[in-house]
Amino acid sequence: MTTLRCSDSPMEAPGKPSAVYTTDLGTRYLRAPGVQMLARPAFAPRGLEHFLSGFDAAAEMSASLSDPDALPGGTALCKAAGQLCYMSFGPRRTPNAEAERYFANIIASGHGSVLEHAVYSFLIYGVSRSLTHELVRHRAGFAFSQVSQRYVSGAVLRFVERPEFVDDPPLHEAFVRRIDAIAAQYSAMQRDLGEMQKHGDSVLAGQTGTERRKRVQQAARALLPNETEAPIIVSGNVRAWRHFIEARGNSHADIEIRVLASIVLSCLRRAEPILFGDYEETELSDGTVSITTVHRKV
């Protein structure tokens, strides 16, 4: 099975790096998604103290503040949100030690809004423009910041080799020839457009240096293929990530985004085993996995 597991990086956040390869002519490419969690919730339970102290002492609302079992940040935050719904912070609340049962109920009953409080941000690279075109179709609960092909130059141009090509020498060689040719054509197109701009072409004219550069890049990018790398930072809440994992980890999804879904699930599970504990992965004949849960779309 392809290795889809993430590990803790030196930054102490789950991630799975991806190697960069270079063709003989110097064109850079990657063969798998690189995924690095950049941010996750840090729950501050003491923040509840003043609020909980304002109720009848007999209710012992502050009992939850001395719960001896710590939970990961997102689980703790979502649990506090769920507890607030019923003001169950006293001795009869579900203790942290039983958080797994607590969230099994939340997830099975479809009380998914509780899961929207916890947001996780990932840097994702080594993915193609066709993958990110599918990724950004997910609207609810997500934020995206993607490399602008109008702003950046050929200096950061990289490509992504599809899994189907990697172990097939003719397909791999064709890929290498193709990306070397595209990198050269892109560079020539930038140069030609830059010359036209210098000679006063009105379509390419701009007031500032940035504007002039964008005029050139936005035209030159027209020849870039779907296999161009498109790095992106994605932030999403637990409910949104769960929906993404279910839709894109499905056996009907494209293999590239299915691999990404599996790595993201692995990272999220490492950070929050309880919130993502209901997923099952089944090995497929192509060496990848499909992801399923009985609790879709909470």
Ligand SMILES: Cc1cc2nc3c(=O)[nH]c(=O)nc-3n(C[C@H](O)[C@H](O)[C@H](O)COP(=O)(O)OP(=O)(O)OC[C@H]3O[C@@H](n4cnc5c(N)ncnc54)[C@H](O)[C@@H]3O)c2cc1C
């Ligand atoms: C295997 C597969 C094949 C696909 N093929 C195609 C294709 O051929 N062509 C194509 O165009 N797309 C295709 N898609 C993309 C798909 O149609 C969705 O756009 C994408 O998966 C995002 O899903 P979503 O809208 O459920 O997610 P999100 O946008 O994240 O929304 C999450 C949920 O919020 C609710 N929601 C969000 N926005 C609204 C709204 N405006 N109104 C009401 N409810 C809302 C819905 O319940 C939705 O499921 C495909 C997706 C998959 C997984």
